[in-house]
Amino acid sequence: EPPPWLCLCPRLPCSDTRELCHTWTCFIQQEEVAAWTYHYSTKAYSWNYSREFCQKHYTDLVAIQNKKEIAHLNEVIPYFSSYYWIGIRKVGDTWTWVGTKQPLTEEAENWAEHEPNNKKNNQDCVEIYIKSASAPGKWNDEPCGKRKRALCYAASCQDMSCSKQGKCIETIGNYTCSCFPGFYGPECEYVRECEDLDLPRQAFMNCSHPLGNFSFTSECRFHCAEGYKLNGPSKLECLASGVWTSEPPQCVAIACGPLQSPVHGSMDCSPSSGAFQDNTSCSFRCAEGFKLEGADLVQCTELGQWTAPAPVCQGTVTLEHSFCVSQLVRHHTCV
Numbered sequence: 001e002p003p004p005w006l007c008l009c010p011r012l013p014c015s016d017t018r019e020l021c022h023t024w025t026c027f028i029q030q031e032e033v034a035a036w037t038y039h040y041s042t043k044a045y046s047w048n049y050s051r052e053f054c055q056k057h058y059t060d061l062v063a064i065q066n067k068k069e070i071a072h073l074n075e076v077i078p079y080f081s082s083y084y085w086i087g088i089r090k091v092g093d094t095w096t097w098v099g100t101k102q103p104l105t106e107e108a109e110n111w112a113e114h115e116p117n118n119k120k121n122n123q124d125c126v127e128i129y130i131k132s133a134s135a136p137g138k139w140n141d142e143p144c145g146k147r148k149r150a151l152c153y154a155a156s157c158q159d160m161s162c163s164k165q166g167k168c169i170e171t172i173g174n175y176t177c178s179c180f181p182g183f184y185g186p187e188c189e190y191v192r193e194c195e196d197l198d199l200p201r202q203a204f205m206n207c208s209h210p211l212g213n214f215s216f217t218s219e220c221r222f223h224c225a226e227g228y229k230l231n232g233p234s235k236l237e238c239l240a241s242g243v244w245t246s247e248p249p250q251c252v253a254i255a256c257g258p259l260q261s262p263v264h265g266s267m268d269c270s271p272s273s274g275a276f277q278d279n280t281s282c283s284f285r286c287a288e289g290f291k292l293e294g295a296d297l298v299q300c301t302e303l304g305q306w307t308a309p310a311p312v313c314q315g316t317v318t319l320e321h322s323f324c325v326s327q328l329v330r331h332h333t334c335v
């Protein structure tokens with residue numbers, strides 16, 4: 001991993017934007033100069049006021065990523081006799097990048113010869129010798145109260161960049177968007193759409209569309225008219241890829257369970273087709289010498305249930321109890 005000071009997150013602590021920071025460090029790997037634009041004050045201020053100026057109008061005092069960035073600054077910023085403050089100062093006894101509060105590492109240092117010399121023991125802030133003849137772009141420690149121009153940077157990515165629907169990646173003086181799944185467009189302003197759903201027969205559909213009609217994160221729930229039941233999922237979701245989680249369900253007519261003709265009797269159903277669907281009715285008769293016990297007509301309701309259980313045909317002849325037991329007689333009255 002690159003040293004932490006390379007990872008500059010102007011708005012959030014590094015730990016909160018690790019992925020973003022990692023992207024920014026890629027600029028170093030790609031040897032890009034900078035991921036933002038530079039600005040400077042036309043008046044000269046103390047270091048503290050310079051920082052306030054930068055934070056008010058831009059992002060912060062510059063935090064330098066590498067030698068190439070220093071060369072770039074030395075090229076684009078004009079010469080000013082008292083030079084420019086940058087975002088390093090002594091904290092305790094350690095030179096620190098103030099934006100990230102990370103200590104200055106040896107490989108990042110760019111001190112002029114014999115600096116930092118801490119002359120008179122009060123040189124706690126750092127200037128950059130922009131366009132100096134003898135040490136262009138080098139650093140020098142100076143008393144913080146001295147007046148110099150503020151050298152600021154402004155990050156290009158803002159809170160609303162990429163419509164908050166993508167990762168904002170700083171480029172030189174601009175940014176690009178890497179859209180999150182489900183979004184597209186230069187600013188990630190568009191949301192992926194799924195096909196419109198046709199309402200299945202005998203079905204009701206209840207949809208929510210947080211981001212757009214039949215689009216990513218839309219959800220549709222289904223239920224069926226009375227006498228029908230769902231065959232398939234009760235809920236579909238539109239995925240980031242722009243397809244539904246599955247095909248829509250179908251509503252199929254509800255059927256009642258099988259009915260059997262009573263022993264010593266008969267059953268007559270209409271309609272007489274094999275499946276006992278909604279509105280089927282069955283009537284029962286018993287053979288000669290048997291009496292029907294229960295309902296003589298049952299119907300299949302819209303809830304898929306018979307209005308009553310199938311009846312039994314009971315014998316009218318009374319038999320001796322011992323005979324019943326020995327012959328395993330059923331459907332007769334035994335005494």
Ligand SMILES: [Ca+2]
Pocket residue numbers: 115116117118119123140141142
């Ligand atoms: Ca000095």
